[in-house]
Amino acid sequence: RIRENLDKVYKDLTNAGGDTVPQVDESALVDLPESVIEDIKVRGCFVTTRKRGERLSEGVLTPEPPLLEYRLGGDKMIKVPGWVRESSCEVMFEKDNEEASLPNLILDSILKCPIDTRKALAENIVLVGGTVMAPGFKARLMEELKAHLRSPVYENRLAITAVKFHSPPAKDNCTCWLGGAIFGATDMIQMRGLTRDNYLSLQTVPDWSNLATNILSLTRLSIS
Incomplete structure (x- = not known):
């Protein structure tokens, strides 16, 4: 979404003769590596409120957040407009x-x-992963979930009055690694572990959320 928005900005300014994206040609924007796009997302993008999100979807962009000046190296610089920073996470x-x-x-x-x-x-x-660390993400997701629960689609099907997010003991983008490390240090790894030889023999990864798979694992463990 960030790449699409920047490309749109460049084309609009080129047609209008503007200079908000100085010293950067169209090919430079298209060829921006994913690492740069990710860095722009981390440094400058944020998740807006639900009300603002609805206004953005209607094309209402005022008041617009400040733009971000992002240097590509040397004298090349991209000025990322405020609406790009605000709307990119709406996807x-x-x-x-x-x-x-x-x-x-x-x-x-x-x-x-x-x-x-x-x-x-x-x-x-x-909530885990780097994306959930975007400013405003958790508040917006909570707002959206509560609004959806009040909608006709879920109101009569899902009798839930409260939604709660845990606060993990690690950064959100490291929580999965922490969980994996803790799990790997327990005896459960004997039941849930999958060796290379077993995979080559079975040609499949066991579905441990399936009761049949768990019973089979317990049976094998008791036999061994």
Whole structure:
């Protein structure tokens, strides 16, 4: 989304004779490496409020946040407009062709679980990864989830009144690694571990969320 928006900015300014993107030609924008796009996202992009997001989808861009001056090296610089910084994360909350967004995916996943587990799941959500560290992300996601729960789509199907996010004991982008390290240090690795020889023999990765797979693992462990 950032690349698309920057490309749009360049084309609009070229047609208008503007200079907001100085000393950078169109090919430079198209060829920006993913590492630069990621750095622009981390340094300058943020998640806006739900109300502002609705206004952005309608094309209302005022008041616009300050622009970001990002140097590519030497005298080359990109001036990232405020609307690009604010709107690039909206892709997570926009519905796709299947009428699904990030909040929809979370609630739909809870709906697929047994009814007696849904309340506990909604109150024990763990957000991991670098994207969730974007300024405003957690507040916006909470806002979206609560709004969706009040909508006709979920109100009568998902009797949940509270949604809670855990605060992991590590940075959000390291939480999965921490969980894996703790898990790997326990005896459970004997049941859940998959050696290279076993994989080559089975030609599949066991689905440990499946009861049949767990029973098979326990059987093998007791035999060994």
